[in-house]
Amino acid sequence: MLQSAFSQQAPFASCLQAKIGSLTNILYAPTNPSYAPTLQEFIKNSRFNQTTTPKPNYIVTPSTYAHVQAIVICANASNIQIKIRSGGHDYEGISYTSIESSFIVLDMFNLRNISVNVGLRLAYVQAGAQMGELYYNIWKASNKLAFPGGVCPTMGVGGHISGGGYGAMLRKYGLTVDNVVDAEMVDVNGRILDRKSMGEDLFWAIRGGGGASFGVILSYTVKLVDVPEIVTVFRVERVLEENATDLVNRWQYIAPVIDNRLFIRLLVQPVTVKPNGKTIRASFIAMFLGNSQELLGVTDKEFPELGVNKNDASEMSWIESVLYLANFDNKTKPEILLNRHSDTVGFGKRKSDYFQTPVPKAGLDLIFKKMMELGKIGFVWNPYGGVMAQIPSSATPFPHRAGFLWKMQYSINWKDAELEKDYLNQARSLYDFMTPYASKSPRGAFLNYRDIDIGVNHNGANSYAEGKVYGEKYFLGNFDRLVKIKTAVDPQNFFRNEQSIPTFSAR
Ligand SMILES: Cc1cc2nc3c(=O)[nH]c(=O)nc-3n(C[C@H](O)[C@H](O)[C@H](O)COP(=O)(O)OP(=O)(O)OC[C@H]3O[C@@H](n4cnc5c(N)ncnc54)[C@H](O)[C@@H]3O)c2cc1C
Numbered sequence: 442m443l444q445s446a447f448s449q450q451a452p453f454a455s456c457l458q459a460k461i462g463s464l465t466n467i468l469y470a471p472t473n474p475s476y477a478p479t480l481q482e483f484i485k486n487s488r489f490n491q492t493t494t495p496k497p498n499y500i501v502t503p504s505t506y507a508h509v510q511a512i513v514i515c516a517n518a519s520n521i522q523i524k525i526r527s528g529g530h531d532y533e534g535i536s537y538t539s540i541e542s543s544f545i546v547l548d549m550f551n552l553r554n555i556s557v558n559v560g561l562r563l564a565y566v567q568a569g570a571q572m573g574e575l576y577y578n579i580w581k582a583s584n585k586l587a588f589p590g591g592v593c594p595t596m597g598v599g600g601h602i603s604g605g606g607y608g609a610m611l612r613k614y615g616l617t618v619d620n621v622v623d624a625e626m627v628d629v630n631g632r633i634l635d636r637k638s639m640g641e642d643l644f645w646a647i648r649g650g651g652g653a654s655f656g657v658i659l660s661y662t663v664k665l666v667d668v669p670e671i672v673t674v675f676r677v678e679r680v681l682e683e684n685a686t687d688l689v690n691r692w693q694y695i696a697p698v699i700d701n702r703l704f705i706r707l708l709v710q711p712v713t714v715k716p717n718g719k720t721i722r723a724s725f726i727a728m729f730l731g732n733s734q735e736l737l738g739v740t741d742k743e744f745p746e747l748g749v750n751k752n753d754a755s756e757m758s759w760i761e762s763v764l765y766l767a768n769f770d771n772k773t774k775p776e777i778l779l780n781r782h783s784d785t786v787g788f789g790k791r792k793s794d795y796f797q798t799p800v801p802k803a804g805l806d807l808i809f810k811k812m813m814e815l816g817k818i819g820f821v822w823n824p825y826g827g828v829m830a831q832i833p834s835s836a837t838p839f840p841h842r843a844g845f846l847w848k849m850q851y852s853i854n855w856k857d858a859e860l861e862k863d864y865l866n867q868a869r870s871l872y873d874f875m876t877p878y879a880s881k882s883p884r885g886a887f888l889n890y891r892d893i894d895i896g897v898n899h900n901g902a903n904s905y906a907e908g909k910v911y912g913e914k915y916f917l918g919n920f921d922r923l924v925k926i927k928t929a930v931d932p933q934n935f936f937r938n939e940q941s942i943p944t945f946s947a948r
Contacts, residue, residue: 456515489534528597568599573778603652604889605839612827618648623662649839654942693799701827702730710819792851795885840917908943
């Protein structure tokens with residue numbers, strides 16, 4: 442593991458001061474009373490907000506691009522690791538913790554300008570903005586345009602987009618990264634690059650390969666997509682005693698091939714209901730880009746077993762569907778998207794899998810039995826198909842396209858720190874149990890559902906070999922291209938983390 446000596450911290454601060462003058466409100470050392478609140482403000486997983494959690498030597502909060510350039514140059518000159526944080530949603534906290542003994546957190550929250558150009562159908566958004574702020578600004582400018590990003594409004598643009606984020610419109614419009622047309626970033630030499638100056642290879646890499654391996658993303662320019670003035674949502678829930686297993690079984694054959702305006706997410710979790718006790722509840726939560734009559738036309742024809750009816754289907758605007766999918770109640774106004782702390786933070790663990798073939802019904806029975814035994818772990822299946830199957834798997838680093846039917850998120854949350862051991866075990870145990878059904882050779886995983894169980898890079902002599910272990914799961918056949926680009930743009934592996942793209946040569 443690379444380590445920077447403690448004595449190298451002073452050069453970083455003095456280097457930064459020499460370059461930008463006063464460091465007030467830019468650099469926070471642990472002795473600064475604002476250090477802890479600044480660090481904690483965007484910690485979104487309490488597992489990494491403990492006294493034992495490794496803490497940065499400094500937090501830096503740039504408010505201009507020149508500050509970011511100076512921070513990169515000075516950190517590189519001082520040989521100290523930078524962790525880049527935009528929204529802090531990384532499931533393993535790697536944007537603000539480290540396995541290295543010295544590191545700096547570069548927090549992007551001051552860089553969050555957004556401008557929307559309806560005529561050009563483009564939005565420019567800085568990395569420190571949150572996705573909800575982007576959605577709000579688009580909606581304010583036009584009620585017929587949208588962006589196909591993820592459901593949690595407080596995610597940062599920097600991590601969410603660079604990691605290949607997806608949301609409820611992915612079957613119609615693909616991923617965030619399929620709708621990015623330009624980017625600005627600071628490279629290892631402190632230069633500001635845009636698409637033209639960085640070249641198509643690097644531009645390809647930062648659309649799904651994770652920004653943090655390549656530089657500091659400053660902004661993305663994204664293409665806006667058409668949405669009808671009315672969209673429709675529904676939520677249908679069934680337990681085992683109401684034929685949930687049959688419905689989940691049918692979902693596997695229908696959700697990835699149905700009309701691409703319809704996204705039916707499936708949540709499965711163990712619950713206790715009277716009078717039968719423990720059971721499994723399957724929740725089908727959907728968003729349709731059209732009105733309820735059109736929706737019912739599709740579901741009645743393609744998925745009649747689900748029994749969606751007029752009362753289940755609620756018509757609303759796209760921005761209201763953003764609030765609905767983020768679980769706000771129906772009285773909540775879109776302005777909540779401007780509240781950067783609208784979420785509640787607890788403890789959590791996520792893992793991921795991809796499926797290329799449906800699970801046999803007997804397999805579903807076994808999985809549900811196992812989940813009831815484990816007690817708490819649930820999962821979310823997000824259907825693919827639609828344009829996801831038409832975009833070539835090498836078009837962006839995100840490789841899970843044609844042939845991948847859906848993605849699975851293993852999901853467990855808790856409020857009491859003492860539950861951690863049991864709940865991590867539940868997540869890992871269900872993951873092991875799913876081995877026969879999940880994708881293979883290699884078993885796929887989703888970068889934005891960061892999971893350090895699938896491999897950690899210590900960035901030492903085995904860096905490439907270690908990187909290949911998780912890198913091929915996240916990127917399949919695109920991994921080596923990412924390594925090649927990384928080797929060309931950051932040969933000394935300055936931009937590194939526990940799961941970054943390694944260089945071909947050991948550092
Ligand atoms: C509640 C919740 C809901 C979620 N829902 C979805 C969803 O619907 N769809 C989906 O795709 N994902 C979802 N995610 C996952 C989310 O997309 C990722 O965690 C994403 O990385 C978050 O980005 P961030 O900027 O908030 O995270 P951060 O923790 O700030 O960063 C995550 C990673 O990106 C790097 N990074 C951040 N900013 C920059 C930058 N400016 N330049 C270079 N590298 C940078 C970090 O160093 C780190 O490696 C969800 C996560 C949570 C916690």
